[in-house]
Amino acid sequence: MAAPIRFVATQLSRRVYPLWQAVSHQRKLATQLQARWNTSVYLQQAQGLSRTSVVRCEAEEDAEGGGSEESELPVVTWEESVSYLRSSEFAERYRGKEVWWDYVRNHKGSVPPQKTRKTCIRARRISTGNPCPICRDQNLVVDYRNVELLQHFICPHTGEMENVLRTGVCQKKHKLLIKEIEKAKDHGLLPFAVPHKEYDYEEYFRKHPATATDTKTG
């Protein structure tokens, strides 16, 4: 597929000058983001924007409103996340690719640390300048019923979860993803391959005292 190849190519090219590329990429993102979008704590504090302006695709009134002094992350329900994933803002932002396609981790050297950061969110606020693909967009809620978002993190060919080094999500969100994907499979929302069961028909006709039924005691 073109998208992973292009992504890998950009990753390789970015590894050559990691620091410079990361800084320029951040600048590009900052200029692209509008006031309505969720931005990092650093930029917001620098520009004095409120954190609680949430993207609602149907423009519903919510209890929090805008202009709150606190910069805590608002709570988005899974239904709102599902409708956000089908909205035009989502399509415009992610251009039909996975939510992690343009995310670049910041690290020294050409080899990234083999574990992503522990968490992006501490005390209900984003505590890093480059939050992971799920934490940076507050409308992405990891829930077993939000199957479309879970599919972003499952390889379409093997049905396995994507490597965390590839997606770049923080460890806390990665564990949450594993849990919710397993739960979605349990509830029948995600398909998975099942081993083949071979039957020995005779097994069901033998009688044994260990499994004696009522009729046999006579």
Add this chain to the structure above:
Amino acid sequence: MAASRTILSGCKRCMRSWLESRRFSPTLSSPGVRLCSSSSGEAGSDPSKPTLPTPPDFLDPAVQSILVQLTGVDLEKVFHQVRAKVDPPTYKLMTEEQLKKAYDETVQRAREKLQMPPVLPERAPIDPTPIAENPELQGLETSNLVFTDISQNIPDRERFIVVREPDGVLRRATWEERDRLLQVYFPKEGRRIRPPPLFNQDHMDIVLEADRHVDLLDLCCIQFEPDSPDFIRIHQHVYEDVFHEKKYGLLRSTRHFGGLTWYLTQNRKVDDLLVDMLQLDLADDAVQLVRLFCILHPDSQSAAQITRNNLQGLDSIKTFAQYDAVKSGVVELAVQAYQAAQAGTEQADTS
């Protein structure tokens, strides 16, 4: 994996039919289990007897041969691309003979994959009478204690699992307790200790809406034993959905088609399946289905008519439509449409 010994209860008719099944259908994967049900036999075999015998069970060789034929072997579907980690394909140069041999082996592997899960009556509860009663143990424990024999190489149904209740009674474990504990000590691949919520009614409806009937039935075969009430309930729910939505193509050429056909024929719901077969130009399958109906319902009018007049082919389907079909008009129309299509193709061939 299947044991080589078979159970023969000595009745001559059983032995004869088992020997015939081994001779005529060697491709059947079942190792020739024969149950001597009290009077198993085909309806058409003894027309002179005044009382008709009871219909045969699922594993009867005559029934199995019909079901195998109806299931069919579509290699593309049996070996379809699975969404799992697979190796890249290998390429081999072969002669014609090697290619034919490889093809035959593939067909054999496909038939093994199409082994039907057995259709069994619901299991009777395990004998609840206490093995021992020790009232002196009352009050020492607050919950049941389960003792399992974990020796190796004992079949599941021969393994002793007993429960000591808090009031001192020692009894055999129930079927549900047995299934849970056998999975704890001797886990089977893909099976959970407790069944997932997928098998509740509303979750099953979500899965069936997505046309994932085969997935659901495969999961059910992995999770439950064929004679457990959950297995029977889930299979019946799926078969009813297939019947109402007319999604026969989903199960065709899978291991579950035999069970579906058996269920529909038992409950006299074969009309839409007949029509589906005729629309797909599977006239032979339709005739076999009518024959299966006559075997399972030997006291029906169409069975009597077909055996008396020795009807073959589309005539038997017409007789069935006339006497025993619920939607007789639809079936007759389908037969006429099939005949017209056949006549049309013959004219096109000759012209």
